[in-house]
Amino acid sequence: MYNSTVAWISFRALFGRRRALLFVLPAIVLVIITLSLKGAHGTVSDWPALVLGRVGVGAVVPLTALLVGTSVLGSEIDDNSVLHLLATPVPRRDVIVSKITVSALTTMLFAAVPVLIAGIIAQGPHKLAIGCFLGAILGSIVYSCLFVLFSAALRHPVIYSLAYVALWEQLIATLVGGAKYLSIEQWSLGIAHSVSDNGNLDSHLTFTPSIVLAVIAVVLTVWYATERLSAFVVRAD
Secondary structure (H helix, E strand, O other), X not given: OOOHHHHHHHHHHHOXXXXXHHHHHHHHHHHHHHHHHHHHHOOOOOHHHHHHHHHHHHHHHHHHHHHHHHHHOHHHHHOOOHHHHHOOOOOHHHHHHHHHHHHHHHHHHHHHHHXXXXXXXXXXXXXXXXXXXHHHHHHHHHHHHHHHHHHXXXXXXXXXXXXXXXXXXXXXXXXXXXXXXXXXXXXXXXXHHXXXXXXXXXXXXXXXXXXXXXXXXXXXXXXXXXXXXXXXXXXXX
């Protein structure tokens, strides 16, 4: 399912664009906020959970995944260079899995690792830092699957991705109780809370449903993205 050649080409193309410079900006903001609050409040406060949960897992991870996930495939579709890739005998599923892998690993590097760094700055190698790091890893994977799907299925993936993050994650999932079961942010926070046992994280799910729902989402998005990419070949012909 994973094609190393496709992945290498994707990595090279991803970091060969100026847009790659944007990947590091959310992480820089997170670290600056953490350093500022560390200097102002010391270690006797509940601010680390709020920063790591709301800013780190809730903002840095989805925004970084959006930038990466919509670039790794969407830019190729926009300039039609994807046709050269689809003309090869590589199975469409392998293309999708390879693109998602590249997106997820890049998002982990520029979002999950900075969450861990911010957590260590805030409280040292504490369970909170480890929990939020693991939650950010989960979020990196699932967000990448979703945004690569948007790139394969929709003409303006960035707009739809922004709408998902702003409207669904930050508004609907916050106001509607049942929507939390379909929130990637809540799945990530569920992992973080289970590991850290920190009540200041805004988590409404436990470990098991977070993992189960995330796995289901990954399987469904990979399957549907593969179907949409196959349909793209038909339309191009």
